[in-house]
Amino acid sequence: MQEEILTRMGDGQQVKMSAIQVKEDITAGTKDAADRGKIPELTSAEQEHLFEIVADEDRIVGVRSGEEVVLTDDVSYIRMNQDEGASGGLGIPMSPPISVLVHERAFAQDSAVLGATGFTGKHNLNQKLQEVETTHLLLTVPMLYVSGPNLLAYYKPLGPYDNPSDLFPQGKIKEARESQEEAAVVSTDDLVWLGKKMASVGVDCLNLDTVAAAGDTDFYVALKAVQRLKEEVPEMSIEMGMAAEFVMGMHGQITFNGQRLAGMYPHEQLKMAEAAGVDIFGPVVNNNSTKSFPWNISKVVTFVKHTSEVSNIPIHPNVGVGVCGVPLCPVPPIDSVTRVAKTLVQIGKADGL
Amino acid sequence: MRMQLSRRMRLPEAKKYVAEKLKVTPADLSDEVKMRDIRAxxxxxxxxxxxxxxxxxxAKFKIAELLGIEISSVNKFKQKAGLFADGRK
Structure with missing residues (x-):
């Protein structure tokens, strides 16, 4: 056992901690999750297992043979050909179809993604549909098309509806709620329209990403869209990846299946997703960049493990930059990333990432 | 991946299903050496x-057949090429 364990802070900076400090942070992290989500803490054995993963002297860690999981992602082609700011991106000038083929053949990715987060617009859609059709001929793995409610784009100044963030400070709570409800109708229709277009060219799965980024109404839009798409184009699967661990109550009263959406944590969000007809659910747990990696991953896996235990569908926790334990920095360190993956598979019982 | 998408199978169940269809063990699915030959x-x-x-x-034609699943892009291709035995359009 090392006297000092080399690990990181939530922002990726390296830090040396004693074994006692690491264990204390693991305990504090799981307590934080249990307290927030009203869910069980990690057992003593699980906390010890997590300590062994964190304290492993090897820089890169991995799962045992037979524990391998599959991967889905949100924007594989953007990772190749664009500057994604804080999320990285390689900036290699190549087309989206070529990018996903490189993703498949060079990176052995289990799925390929076209589309763009938040895109529900109608610009150049024929071009995108043709890209999908053409890429299908060469691609072997399932093709996902990524989109999302992106409700913020429906509010002023980007969209036509009064912005709740402008109305709340004026005390116009009722108006703010009404504005969200009006925007939700149009946003839902747009997502259904886009989903049907993608189903018409044989997309395997619509990946609704960053769901609930604009709060409970945003979540509601995604759920309603899934419900309608499962009736209209049941041959297309749907993955739902969340934006955060907690659904903000921007509306506060909006419900789905009789359940108030505001304030839901991952295991509760999952149940709404299941009820709507989602095929794969992607829970998100927020990082605290001022806390240590052991604290963050302990909090994360407490939520993920409980969500997996109560789930009837596969779960793929979102391990992007700054969520689910991956440090908040443009180039996520391989030591942290592999520890996140190992932890979420071995303790969290994830079906994929 | 395809069994998770098409039948909502959790990972252990999906691995078992695919392994049985390919007549291999679940562990074989992650063995690059074995799977190279099997896939070929x-x-x-x-x-x-x-x-x-x-x-x-x-390859997707064969995957759909071996796993007993519908793959949407395969069905679209079959429709366009008139390959459905029942003449489906």
Missing amino acids: DLGIGTISSLVGGANGMA
């Missing part, structure tokens, strides 16, 4: 290029 023999696509081997749409 079955025509379900290989990661590294194989001249004359199946990939893309041809």
Whole structure:
């Protein structure tokens, strides 16, 4: 056992901690999750297992043979050909179809993604549909098309509806709620329209990403869209990846299946997703960049493990930059990333990432 | 991946299902050496290029058949090429 364990802070900076400090942070992290989500803490054995993963002297860690999981992602082609700011991106000038083929053949990715987060617009859609059709001929793995409610784009100044963030400070709570409800109708229709277009060219799965980024109404839009798409184009699967661990109550009263959406944590969000007809659910747990990696991953896996235990569908926790334990920095360190993956598979019982 | 998408199978169940269909063990599915030959023999696509081997749409035809699932892009292709035995359009 090392006297000092080399690990990181939530922002990726390296830090040396004693074994006692690491264990204390693991305990504090799981307590934080249990307290927030009203869910069980990690057992003593699980906390010890997590300590062994964190304290492993090897820089890169991995799962045992037979524990391998599959991967889905949100924007594989953007990772190749664009500057994604804080999320990285390689900036290699190549087309989206070529990018996903490189993703498949060079990176052995289990799925390929076209589309763009938040895109529900109608610009150049024929071009995108043709890209999908053409890429299908060469691609072997399932093709996902990524989109999302992106409700913020429906509010002023980007969209036509009064912005709740402008109305709340004026005390116009009722108006703010009404504005969200009006925007939700149009946003839902747009997502259904886009989903049907993608189903018409044989997309395997619509990946609704960053769901609930604009709060409970945003979540509601995604759920309603899934419900309608499962009736209209049941041959297309749907993955739902969340934006955060907690659904903000921007509306506060909006419900789905009789359940108030505001304030839901991952295991509760999952149940709404299941009820709507989602095929794969992607829970998100927020990082605290001022806390240590052991604290963050302990909090994360407490939520993920409980969500997996109560789930009837596969779960793929979102391990992007700054969520689910991956440090908040443009180039996520391989030591942290592999520890996140190992932890979420071995303790969290994830079906994929 | 395809069994998670098409039948909502959790991972252990999905691995077992695919292994049985391919007549291998679940552990074999993660063995690059074994799977290279198995995938080439079955025509379900290989990661590294194989001249004359199946990939893309041809591989998906075989994957749908072997796993007993519907793959939407395969069905679209069959419709366009008039390959459905029942003449489906």
